Amino acid sequence: MASYKTPGVYIEEITKFPPSVAQVETAIPAFIGYTEVAKKKIAGDLTNVPTRITSMLEYQTYFGSAEPEEGISVTVSGQDVLGVTQATRSKYLMYYSMQLYFANGGGPCYIVSVGGYSPAGVVFGDLTGGLDEVRKYDEPTLLLFPDATSLLSASDFYSLYNDALMQCADLQDRFTIIDTFTDLSDLSSITELRTGINLQNDYLKYGAAYFPYLNTILDFQYKDIDVEVTGASGVTVGEEAEALMNTISSASLQTLLTTLVDDIFTDIATETVANSKVSIRANIQSAVQYLTNLKSTTDSILTLARAETDPSIDTPANNLDTWITNKIEQTLVLLAARLDVLNAITNVNSGANRTALTELVNDVTDSLYSAYGLDPLSIPTATILVDINTAVAASGTIKVLVQALLDLTPGGSSITNLAAIAISDNLLYNKIKAEISLVPVKLPPSSAMAGIYARIDSLKGVWKAPANVGVTYVTSPSVVVTHDEQADMNVTTTGKSVNAIRSFTGKGTLVWGARTLAGNDNEWRYISVRRFFNMVEESVKKATDQFVFEGNDANTWVRLRAMIENFLTLQWRAGALTGAKPEQAFYVRIGLGQTMTADDILNGYMNIEIGMAVVRPAEFIVLKFSHKMQEA
Numbered sequence: 001m002a003s004y005k006t007p008g009v010y011i012e013e014i015t016k017f018p019p020s021v022a023q024v025e026t027a028i029p030a031f032i033g034y035t036e037v038a039k040k041k042i043a044g045d046l047t048n049v050p051t052r053i054t055s056m057l058e059y060q061t062y063f064g065s066a067e068p069e070e071g072i073s074v075t076v077s078g079q080d081v082l083g084v085t086q087a088t089r090s091k092y093l094m095y096y097s098m099q100l101y102f103a104n105g106g107g108p109c110y111i112v113s114v115g116g117y118s119p120a121g122v123v124f125g126d127l128t129g130g131l132d133e134v135r136k137y138d139e140p141t142l143l144l145f146p147d148a149t150s151l152l153s154a155s156d157f158y159s160l161y162n163d164a165l166m167q168c169a170d171l172q173d174r175f176t177i178i179d180t181f182t183d184l185s186d187l188s189s190i191t192e193l194r195t196g197i198n199l200q201n202d203y204l205k206y207g208a209a210y211f212p213y214l215n216t217i218l219d220f221q222y223k224d225i226d227v228e229v230t231g232a233s234g235v236t237v238g239e240e241a242e243a244l245m246n247t248i249s250s251a252s253l254q255t256l257l258t259t260l261v262d263d264i265f266t267d268i269a270t271e272t273v274a275n276s277k278v279s280i281r282a283n284i285q286s287a288v289q290y291l292t293n294l295k296s297t298t299d300s301i302l303t304l305a306r307a308e309t310d311p312s313i314d315t316p317a318n319n320l321d322t323w324i325t326n327k328i329e330q331t332l333v334l335l336a337a338r339l340d341v342l343n344a345i346t347n348v349n350s351g352a353n354r355t356a357l358t359e360l361v362n363d364v365t366d367s368l369y370s371a372y373g374l375d376p377l378s379i380p381t382a383t384i385l386v387d388i389n390t391a392v393a394a395s396g397t398i399k400v401l402v403q404a405l406l407d408l409t410p411g412g413s414s415i416t417n418l419a420a421i422a423i424s425d426n427l428l429y430n431k432i433k434a435e436i437s438l439v440p441v442k443l444p445p446s447s448a449m450a451g452i453y454a455r456i457d458s459l460k461g462v463w464k465a466p467a468n469v470g471v472t473y474v475t476s477p478s479v480v481v482t483h484d485e486q487a488d489m490n491v492t493t494t495g496k497s498v499n500a501i502r503s504f505t506g507k508g509t510l511v512w513g514a515r516t517l518a519g520n521d522n523e524w525r526y527i528s529v530r531r532f533f534n535m536v537e538e539s540v541k542k543a544t545d546q547f548v549f550e551g552n553d554a555n556t557w558v559r560l561r562a563m564i565e566n567f568l569t570l571q572w573r574a575g576a577l578t579g580a581k582p583e584q585a586f587y588v589r590i591g592l593g594q595t596m597t598a599d600d601i602l603n604g605y606m607n608i609e610i611g612m613a614v615v616r617p618a619e620f621i622v623l624k625f626s627h628k629m630q631e632a
Contacts, residue, residue, distance in 0.1 A: 018559060018562050018563055019559060021540055021563055021566070021567035022542070023539050023567075024141075024535060024538045024542065025141065026141055026453075026462040027107070027141060027142060028108055028110065028139050028141050029106070029109045029141070029144055030050060030110040030134045031094060031101075031112065031145075032130035032131060032144065033092070033112075033122075033127070033146045033148075034092045034113065034115050034126075034147050035092075035113040035116065036065055038062070038113035046113055047113055047114070048114060048129060048130060049112075049133070050111070050112045050134050050137050050140070051110060051111050054107065054108045055102070056099065062111070063095075063113055066094075067090040067091075067092045067221070069089065069221060070088060070222075071086055072086050072222055073227075073230065074418070075229075075231050076428065080431075082231070084436055091147065093146045093149070093150075093443060094111075094146045095221070096441055097443060097446075099218055099473070100214075100216060101450050101451040102451065103448075103451065103472050104449075104451025104454075104455060104471060104472050105452060105455025106451035106455075107454050107458070110139070110140050112133055112134050114127060122148070122151050122152075124159070131163055131164060141174050141534065142175055142177060142450055142453065143164045143168065143175070143176045144176075144450055145161075145179075145446075146446070148161075149444055154182075154196055157181040158197055159196075162196075162203075164207070165206050165207050165517075166203060168206035168207065169203045172538075173534060173538045174206070175207065175208070175534065177208060178207050179210065179444035179445060179446045180444075180498075183212040183479055185479045185480075187479075187481075190498050193496070197209075197517060201518045204496065204517035204518040204521075205516050205517070206516075206530065207517045208499060208516050208517060209497075209498045210446065210499050210500075210501060211489065211499070212445070212478045212479035213444055214443055214444075214445050214471065214474045215476050216442070216473050216475065217474070217475060218443075219441070220436065223419075224417065224419035225418070227418035227419075228416075229417060442478055445471075445501055449466065449511070452511060461574055461576055462532050462535050462576075463528050463575070465617035466511060466528070467512065468510060468511065470509065470510055471508075471509045476503050477509060480503070481500045486500045490515065490519070491520075495517070496518075497519025499513025499514065514526055514527050515527065516530055526616055526617055526619075529616060533612075536571070540610070543564075544560065544608075552601050560590055560606075560608060564610060565582075565586075568610075575615065576615060586610065586612045590606070590608045590609070594609075
């Protein structure tokens with residue numbers, strides 16, 4: 001009781017409610033791999049920084065998209081698409097894996113970007129470095145490596161998962177979802193996994209493996225210019241550009257822009273910009289009107305050229321005139337500052353035209369970023385169109401530009417690309433796009449399983465086995481696993497169970513296994529049991545922190561026991577624990593003579609023993625039938 005010295009009225013609040021245990025999150029995966037970018041404020045500031053996101057939109061904002069696929073070839077005949085092949089696949093699967101994760105019910109997760117897309121490929125040291133970083137964070141409960149299947153060897157692959165399992169065992173608050181290095185139809189991939197994962201049961205209970213890979217409905221990310229089309233006729237960029245060039249007359253544009261540039265130089269030299277603003281704006285409005293009329297022809301020419309030269313430049317925006325009006329003052333400064341560079345385009349030979357155009361675009365774009373203070377991705381490509389037109393007009397004719405573009409296009413090759421076809425044959429273009437979309441994006445199953453874990457935990461609870469549930473965004477497993485083949489996957493003399501993902505007629509693709517890698521361990525055989533214990537252990541641990549340095553006596557013991565028993569009673573009512581009564585489902589022991597000796601108390605130890613009868617999945621349902629004797 002407080003000691004009062006001054007007369008008056010005082011208020012004391014009396015705590016009546018007991019302390020409680022708050023259940024921790026159970027399905028917060030950490031995806032460790034490579035991303036296109038890793039940027040929150042400046043480039044690279046999220047590299048090797050575990051970052052929490054909650055949606056695919058957040059992922060794209062901070063980490064970008066997939067690496068564009070290359071090596072896609074299409075064979076056509078007339079208007080018919082005969083076949084699509086892909087010689088190579090991108091080594092980086094993080095983006096697609098995130099799509100599959102969220103499609104299967106995933107929620108909050110962590111992304112650990114260990115680097116960008118590079119020719120070096122997937123490096124073992126990068127992934128282990130990311131694993132070390134996520135160790136510092138308490139919230140993640142699942143570990144995944146979407147890009148690990150692109151490591152150079154199975155040895156590196158399974159060494160990475162061995163490291164992950166050891167981290168799980170050390171921290172005791174997370175679980176690893178494991179893929180196989182390959183998905184060979186003879187199931188030798190499973191033998192390879194059992195050889196590569198070479199830890200004892202104390203580690204194996206913290207992971208689960210799944211086989212085979214999954215054929216998904218996701219679409220490849222690719223650039224039209226990288227898709228080679230063989231057999232298309234009458235689709236040559238040079239011929240199309242030649243025809244358009246003959247329709248262009250730039251005399252009016254030349255006159256307007258020459259006058260405009262003269263006004264700019266006069267105003268800058270005499271420092272009378274404000275006094276001449278009316279005349280300058282009149283010239284600009286005339287130029288804008290002409291540019292609007294010229295836009296459709298010029299857009300076609302630039303698009304044709306870009307199809308064969310620089311695919312990174314998009315088709316000019318439709319709001320060209322609006323954009324110019326809104327940015328008029330900046331455009332004036334830009335045109336004046338770059339006039340000499342633009343004039344130089346006509347003074348190079350045809351072999352150097354491509355270099356000159358590239359330098360022009362880069363120079364203009366860099367200036368725009370600096371002058372306008374905009375992000376590069378938000379700069380309308382229309383500005384590049386304006387400055388190229390200005391360059392040509394100042395030199396005398398827009399045909400100079402067209403001729404330079406013609407020098408960069410193939411003359412009549414039978415091999416072209418999808419970008420060129422998009423300009424000449426819309427029907428064929430859409431047919432090719434549709435055929436490419438039918439090529440399945442094959443992914444390891446771990447990301448889908450992480451989403452399923454989150455979905456099951458949310459709908460039913462962490463004690464429900466994540467099995468006999470459908471996998472969405474999936475057309476089929478990459479390998480058909482039969483009933484007999486799964487027998488050795490599920491129960492084997494060496495332990496190390498591997499869960500099958502199988503296709504069933506009328507049911508779709510289902511997860512058909514619920515075992516940890518410690519498949520022969522009576523205590524930790526099932527994923528749901530291991531993850532439920534993880535949840536309870538972590539929840540009780542966090543709730544017990546408040547009692548550190550409290551008195552190690554009966555009063556504290558009673559409060560602790562009541563707190564934990566209340567929490568476990570709620571779990572029993574939810575269906576996580578078996579037993580007709582709470583005392584049949586769990587027990588909590590604490591006290592002198594029960595869990596502690598006098599020496600323990602003298603040394604500051606408070607021992608609490610908790611026992612739980614966790615619900616286990618009905619893995620084998622046996623129906624027994626017999627004949628009944630006739631009684632009448």
